[in-house]
Amino acid sequence: MVKLTLNNKALSLDADPAMPLLYAIRDIAELTGTKFGCGLGLCGACTVHLNGAPIRSCVTPLSAAQGKTITTIEGLGNDDAMHPVQAAWLANKVPQCGYCQSGQMMSAAALLESNDAPSDSDIETAMQGNICRCGTYPRIKKAIKEAAENIQKAKS
Amino acid sequence: MSQVSILNRRQFIALTGRTGGALMLGSAFGGLGLSTSAVAQAVLPKSDGLGEQLGAFVTIKNDGSVDIICHRAEMGQGILTSVPQIIADELGADWSQVNAILGNADPKYGDQSTGGSASIRKHFTHIRQMGAVARDLLEQAAANQWNVKKSKVRTQNHEVIYKSRRLSFAELAEAAAKLPLPDLDSLELKSRADYTLIGKEDIALQGLEKIVTGKATYAQDIQLPGMLIASIERPPVVGGKVKSFDASEAKKISGVVDVIQLKDRSFPVNVKPVSGVAVLATNTWAAIEGRKKLKVEWDHGPNVSHDSETYKAELVKKVARKGKEARVEGDVYSHTFNASRTIEATYTVPYHHHMSMETPAATAVIEGDRCRVWSGTQAAQWGKRLVLEELGLDEEADYDKVEFNTTLMGGAFGRKSKNDFTVEAVELAKATGKPVKVVWSREDDVKHGFYHSTAANYIKAELTDDNRSDHWIQRVVAPPIAWIFDDKTTHLTNGDLSLGFADIPFNIENLSCETPEITTHVRTGWLRSVGNINNAFALGSFVDELANKAGISTQKMWLNLLGKDRKFDPRGEGFEGYTHYGQADKEEYLLEIARFKGVLNEVVTKSGASEKLPDGQGWGISIAASFNSYAAAATKVSVIDDKVTVLEMHTAIDCGLVITPDRVRSQMEGAMIMGLSMALESEITMKDGAIVQNNFYDYPVSRMPQVPDLYVHLIKSNDAPGGVGEPGLPPILPSITNAIFHASGTRIRDLPVKKTMKV
Numbered sequence: 001m002v003k004l005t006l007n008n009k010a011l012s013l014d015a016d017p018a019m020p021l022l023y024a025i026r027d028i029a030e031l032t033g034t035k036f037g038c039g040l041g042l043c044g045a046c047t048v049h050l051n052g053a054p055i056r057s058c059v060t061p062l063s064a065a066q067g068k069t070i071t072t073i074e075g076l077g078n079d080d081a082m083h084p085v086q087a088a089w090l091a092n093k094v095p096q097c098g099y100c101q102s103g104q105m106m107s108a109a110a111l112l113e114s115n116d117a118p119s120d121s122d123i124e125t126a127m128q129g130n131i132c133r134c135g136t137y138p139r140i141k142k143a144i145k146e147a148a149e150n151i152q153k154a155k156s
Numbered sequence: 157m158s159q160v161s162i163l164n165r166r167q168f169i170a171l172t173g174r175t176g177g178a179l180m181l182g183s184a185f186g187g188l189g190l191s192t193s194a195v196a197q198a199v200l201p202k203s204d205g206l207g208e209q210l211g212a213f214v215t216i217k218n219d220g221s222v223d224i225i226c227h228r229a230e231m232g233q234g235i236l237t238s239v240p241q242i243i244a245d246e247l248g249a250d251w252s253q254v255n256a257i258l259g260n261a262d263p264k265y266g267d268q269s270t271g272g273s274a275s276i277r278k279h280f281t282h283i284r285q286m287g288a289v290a291r292d293l294l295e296q297a298a299a300n301q302w303n304v305k306k307s308k309v310r311t312q313n314h315e316v317i318y319k320s321r322r323l324s325f326a327e328l329a330e331a332a333a334k335l336p337l338p339d340l341d342s343l344e345l346k347s348r349a350d351y352t353l354i355g356k357e358d359i360a361l362q363g364l365e366k367i368v369t370g371k372a373t374y375a376q377d378i379q380l381p382g383m384l385i386a387s388i389e390r391p392p393v394v395g396g397k398v399k400s401f402d403a404s405e406a407k408k409i410s411g412v413v414d415v416i417q418l419k420d421r422s423f424p425v426n427v428k429p430v431s432g433v434a435v436l437a438t439n440t441w442a443a444i445e446g447r448k449k450l451k452v453e454w455d456h457g458p459n460v461s462h463d464s465e466t467y468k469a470e471l472v473k474k475v476a477r478k479g480k481e482a483r484v485e486g487d488v489y490s491h492t493f494n495a496s497r498t499i500e501a502t503y504t505v506p507y508h509h510h511m512s513m514e515t516p517a518a519t520a521v522i523e524g525d526r527c528r529v530w531s532g533t534q535a536a537q538w539g540k541r542l543v544l545e546e547l548g549l550d551e552e553a554d555y556d557k558v559e560f561n562t563t564l565m566g567g568a569f570g571r572k573s574k575n576d577f578t579v580e581a582v583e584l585a586k587a588t589g590k591p592v593k594v595v596w597s598r599e600d601d602v603k604h605g606f607y608h609s610t611a612a613n614y615i616k617a618e619l620t621d622d623n624r625s626d627h628w629i630q631r632v633v634a635p636p637i638a639w640i641f642d643d644k645t646t647h648l649t650n651g652d653l654s655l656g657f658a659d660i661p662f663n664i665e666n667l668s669c670e671t672p673e674i675t676t677h678v679r680t681g682w683l684r685s686v687g688n689i690n691n692a693f694a695l696g697s698f699v700d701e702l703a704n705k706a707g708i709s710t711q712k713m714w715l716n717l718l719g720k721d722r723k724f725d726p727r728g729e730g731f732e733g734y735t736h737y738g739q740a741d742k743e744e745y746l747l748e749i750a751r752f753k754g755v756l757n758e759v760v761t762k763s764g765a766s767e768k769l770p771d772g773q774g775w776g777i778s779i780a781a782s783f784n785s786y787a788a789a790a791t792k793v794s795v796i797d798d799k800v801t802v803l804e805m806h807t808a809i810d811c812g813l814v815i816t817p818d819r820v821r822s823q824m825e826g827a828m829i830m831g832l833s834m835a836l837e838s839e840i841t842m843k844d845g846a847i848v849q850n851n852f853y854d855y856p857v858s859r860m861p862q863v864p865d866l867y868v869h870l871i872k873s874n875d876a877p878g879g880v881g882e883p884g885l886p887p888i889l890p891s892i893t894n895a896i897f898h899a900s901g902t903r904i905r906d907l908p909v910k911k912t913m914k915v
C-alpha cells in the first residue's frame with residue numbers, strides 16, 4: 001500500500017511500489033489524463049507534479065510518491081475555474097490532437113510557479129523535454145506568455 | 157416514402173468493395189479502401205427519448221441543443237469541428253448549442269476512411285446535404301404549423317422564421333421527426349454568400365475544453381471492468397514467425413494472467429497483425445515486466461537480409477537506368493544533351509515513421525456472439541470488416557454483431573488507417589474470453605510501423621537559352637505501398653506516380669517520366685503526403701539547382717518552367733494514368749498554373765525571401781501541389797561552421813474554400829515542424845531485416861528550441877475546397893535544403909541533413 005495525496009484526495013494505492021507512477025495513476029487510480037508517450041523520460045507526455053515539482057511519472061516509481069502530493073491535469077484547475085495555463089491553452093487554440101498537452105500544461109504550470117515572467121529562452125529550457133509531434137510549439141510559447149500576464153494581473 | 161434510404165448491406169458493399177486492399181491500389185491513397193460513391197445517406201427520422209434524430213447526422217436534443225455527428229476520424233486535424241460546422245451552417249444552427257459526436261463505424265455515414273486529406277475535398281457536398289435534410293424537415297414542420305409554403309420559411313440562429321413568426325428547433329423537432337424524408341437531390345444548398353459558419357475566423361473548436369482538462373478519451377484511455385492489458389513481442393523481421401517460446405519466467409510476474417501466442421500470418425502482409433507472443437496482465441506495468449522475461453525464438457523468414465543502406469544503393473543504381481514509362485512526350489532519348497547546360501542529379505530520402513505521440517491501442521471484448529471494439533483508427537469501417545473476418549463472421553449477415561467504436565487519436569499521420577493493432581485486440585479477446593486492451597510501447601510503434609518508403613529520384617534536364625527546359629528525364633523508385641496487399645507488386649502504381657511526379661506541371665517538349673522495378677522487404681504505408689515527400693524534395697531541389705546554373709532566382713526559374721497560366725490535365729499531356737487524388741474527372745479540380753504561381757509569389761513577397769542576406773545565411777523556397785491544394789514554403793537558415801540553424805519558416809497555402817481557418821493554419825504549422833524533423837534529423841534504418849531505431853532518442857523529432865518563428869499565409873479563394881492535412885508538408889523539405897545551399901554552398905541531395913552537417 002502506498003499512501004499519497006492525489007489531486008487533493010488522500011489515497012492508498014494497492015500496487016507494487018516499484019510500478020512507475022504513470023501506470024499507478026492511469027491503471028490503478030483510473031485517471032487517464034496523464035499520458036504515455038515513450039516510457040523513458042524523453043517526451044514529457046506523462047508529466048505530473050510531485051510536491052509541486054514537474055516530474056516524468058513514467059520513470060518515477062510509485063514508492064517515490066509515498067506521503068507526497070501528486071497533481072495531475074485533472075487536478076490542475078478546480079471545479080470553479082481552470083488554471084490560467086488551461087485558459088490560455090483554450091484561448092490560443094493550442095492543441096491539435098491534444099495527446100501531449102496534459103504534459104505540456106503541467107510543465108508550463110510548474111514553470112510559471114517559479115517564474116511568472118519567463119523569457120523565450122526560459123520557456124524553451126523548461127519545455128524542451130515535452131515533445132509535440134503535431135507541432136504546436138509556437139502556440140504553446142504564446143499561451144505561456146499570456147498565462148504569465150494573466151497571473152501577474154491577478155496578483156497586482 | 158422518400159427514395160432516399162439507408163443502403164442495405166449488400167448495396168453498400170457493392171459500392172465500397174469487400175476488401176480494403178483491392179480498391180485502394182488504384183486510388184492513390186485517395187479512397188483508402190472506399191470508393192467515393194459511398195456517400196452519406198439520410199436515414200428515417202426517429203426519436204430516442206432524449207431527442208429527435210433528423211437524418212443520420214443531426215439530433216435535436218430535448219434541451220434544444222443539437223448533436224451533430226462527425227463521421228470522419230479526429231487525429232488532430234480538427235475535423236471534429238469542421239464537419240459539424242458545415243452541417244450547422246446548412247442547418248442554421250447556433251454554434252454555441254452544437255455538440256460534435258464522433259461517429260462509430262456505420263455505412264449510413266458514407267465513406268469514413270480518414271486519409272488522403274479527403275474529408276472536405278471529397279465529401280463537402282454530401283456533408284452539406286446532411287445538414288440540409290435536417291433543415292428541410294424543420295422548415296416543413298414550421299410551414300405545416302403556420303400553414304404557409306415551405307419555400308417561404310427559413311432557418312436562422314436555431315429557429316425557423318417566417319416574417320415575424322419564429323419557432324425554435326426544440327419546439328419543432330418532434331413534428332419534424334414524423335415527416336417523410338426529403339429527396340436529397342431536391343434540396344437546395346446554401347450559396348456561399350450566405351455562409352455564416354463556414355470560413356468563420358473565430359469559431360470555437362469542438363472538444364478543446366475536454367483536452368485542456370484532461371478529459372478527452374483516446375484509445376489508450378479505454379478501461380473496462382475485468383480488462384486485461386496485453387503487451388506483445390512481435391517478430392523483428394517482416395514475415396517472421398515464432399519458432400518457440402518460454403513463458404515460465406514471465407508468468408511469475410505478479411499481475412501476469414496469461415501468455416498467448418498469436419496466430420501466424422502469411423504474405424501478403426496486408427494490414428493484419430504480424431503474429432508474436434502476447435503477455436496479458438491486470439495492469440500495464442505487469443504486462444511490460446512480464447514481456448521482458450519472455451524468451452522467444454524466431455524464424456525470421458525471407459526478409460532477414462534486408463539492409464536499408466544496401467537497399468538505398470540499389471535504388472540509386474536502378475534509378476540511373478531507364479524504367480517503366482509513366483508519361484512520355486516527344487522523344488527525349490534521341491536528344492544529345494549539351495553538357496554545359498545540363499544538370500543530372502539523384503536525390504534520396506530514408507524510410508520514415510509517423511511517430512504519433514499516442515502509440516497504437518485498441519480494446520475488444522467478446523460477449524456471446526457479439527464483439528465490441530474501441531479503436532483509435534482512421535479507418536473504422538475497414539477495421540470493422542477486418543474484425544468480422546477475424547471472427548469468421550459474415551460481412552453481411554453478421555455485420556451488426558460487431559460494434560466498432562472510434563476514439564480520438566493522439567496523432568496518426570496515416571499509420572492508424574492500418575488496423576493491425578485492432579485485430580490483435582480481437583484475437584486476444586477471443587482467446588481469453590475477457591476484455592483485452594492491446595497497448596503498444598514506443599519501441600513497438602517504431603519497430604512495427606508501416607513506413608514511408610525510402611526512395612530515390614533522378615532528374616536530368618537541359619536548360620534552353622531562355623532558361624526553361626525542353627528536354628527532361630525523371631525517374632522515381634521506391635518500395636510500393638501496393639506490395640503490402642499484393643506481394644508480387646514490383647512497381648509504383650499510377651496513383652503513386654500522380655503524387656507530384658508524372659503530374660509535373662511543366663510544358664516540356666521532350667519529357668520522359670519513368671519508374672524502375674524493385675522488390676520490397678518491409679511494411680510500407682501512407683505517411684502524411686506519401687510520395688509527395690520524396691517527389692517534392694527532388695523537384696524542389698532540382699529547380700533550385702537549375703536556377704543556380706542559369707544564374708536566375710529560384711522564383712524566376714519556377715515561373716519559367718510553369719509557363720503560361722492555363723488549366724493543366726496531365727492526361728492530355730502524356731500521362732493517361734493520372735489519378736489526381738481521386739478527382740481526375742472533376743473540372744473544378746484541374747490543376748491551375750496560376751494557383752502554383754499565386755502561392756509562390758505570395759510566399760516570396762510575404763517572407764521577404766528575395767532579400768540579400770549576410771554571409772552564412774540563406775533563403776530557400778519551393779512549391780508543391782497535392783491533394784487538390786497548392787502550397788509554397790520559404791525557409792531562412794544560417795550555417796556556421798557546418799552547423800545549420802533554421803531561423804524562420806513561411807508557408808503560403810491555397811486550399812480553395814476554407815472551412816475552419818484556424819485549423820488550416822495549425823495544420824500548416826504542424827507540417828512545417830514535421831518537415832523540419834524529416835529534413836534535418838529523422839530516419840528509419842534497417843539491419844538484418846529489423847528496424848534499428850527504438851524511441852525518441854534515436855528517431856528524434858523537433859523540440860521547441862529547434863523550432864523558429866512560423867508564418868502561415870492563407871490565400872483567400874473561392875475554388876473548390878482542397879486538402880489540408882497533408883499539402884503543407886511536401887515543399888518544406890526542399891525549402892530547407894535549398895536554404896542551406898544558399899547559405900553555405902553545400903547541396904544536400906541525401907536526407908536527413910544530419911548525415912552531412914550538424915543540425
Ligand code: FES
Pocket residue numbers: 035036037038039040041042043044045046047056057058059
Ligand atoms: S512517457 Fe514519460 S517522458 Fe515520455
Ligand code: FES
Pocket residue numbers: 095096097098099100101131132133134135136232513566567
Ligand atoms: S497536440 Fe498532438 S502531439 Fe501535441
